[in-house]
Amino acid sequence: MDCSEQKTVKMYRTVFLLLSSVLIAACESKQTAVITVPYYNEPDFTPIFLSSKDEAKSKVPHVIADFSFLDQDSNMITQNDIEGKIHVANFIFTSCGSICPSMISNMKILSNELKGYTDIVLLSYSVTPWIDKPSVLKRYKERNEIRDANWHFLTGNKQDIYSLARRSYFADEEIGFTKDSTEFLHTEHFILVDKTRRIRGIYNGTLQLEMQNLLEDIEALAKEEE
Numbered sequence: 001m002d003c004s005e006q007k008t009v010k011m012y013r014t015v016f017l018l019l020s021s022v023l024i025a026a027c028e029s030k031q032t033a034v035i036t037v038p039y040y041n042e043p044d045f046t047p048i049f050l051s052s053k054d055e056a057k058s059k060v061p062h063v064i065a066d067f068s069f070l071d072q073d074s075n076m077i078t079q080n081d082i083e084g085k086i087h088v089a090n091f092i093f094t095s096c097g098s099i100c101p102s103m104i105s106n107m108k109i110l111s112n113e114l115k116g117y118t119d120i121v122l123l124s125y126s127v128t129p130w131i132d133k134p135s136v137l138k139r140y141k142e143r144n145e146i147r148d149a150n151w152h153f154l155t156g157n158k159q160d161i162y163s164l165a166r167r168s169y170f171a172d173e174e175i176g177f178t179k180d181s182t183e184f185l186h187t188e189h190f191i192l193v194d195k196t197r198r199i200r201g202i203y204n205g206t207l208q209l210e211m212q213n214l215l216e217d218i219e220a221l222a223k224e225e226e
Contacts, residue, residue, distance in 0.1 A: 072137035
């Protein structure tokens with residue numbers, strides 16, 4: 001997603017928020033939460049704005065697929081661990097010296113701001129799982145002074161991780177489903193997923209400013225459940 005596409009999404013969101021305000025004023029007696037964060041159903045990340053969560057079941061069929069990977073403590077993390085929780089995913093590798101340090105630094109901003117929330121999970125998938133065994137990820141987490149129990153660094157079968165990244169998270173959205181699964185995956189994107197495992201946002205993980213937008217969207221998703 002380039003800058004022009006991000007601006008377009010933000011423009012759509014601004015217009016939608018204005019319209020939502022009008023609807024709220026006209027329908028104060030209704031108790032349903034207003035949906036302000038868009039959904040995404042395709043790799044091109046075209047935003048889909050809905051008026052209720054019920055609509056998502058029919059209009060946004062895409063969800064994050066089932067998975068099973070080991071974390072840095074050799075604990076098996078599966079879809080059951082994110083069921084009913086908001087989560088943010090990114091894709092890193094421990095020997096990365098380019099974008100990964102910035103991504104880890106910015107994910108730490110999220111971790112610190114979300115401290116105490118048990119229903120929000122951070123998942124960092126290794127894209128070099130043949131190197132990043134659990135013990136390597138554990139040292140990496142310790143070296144970066146990450147103590148968040150809700151932030152898991154995941155490793156496992158390369159094909160499974162790459163398939164999940166591209167087909168479920170649309171992590172390589174410029175190529176989508178057509179890229180050979182053996183080609184190296186390297187993306188700066190953070191993907192926001194709601195409690196029903198539907199994608200609700202994509203952010204540049206190398207930009208600290210984007211973390212504020214991500215935090216605001218997480219807060220909005222939490223309010224949808226109130």
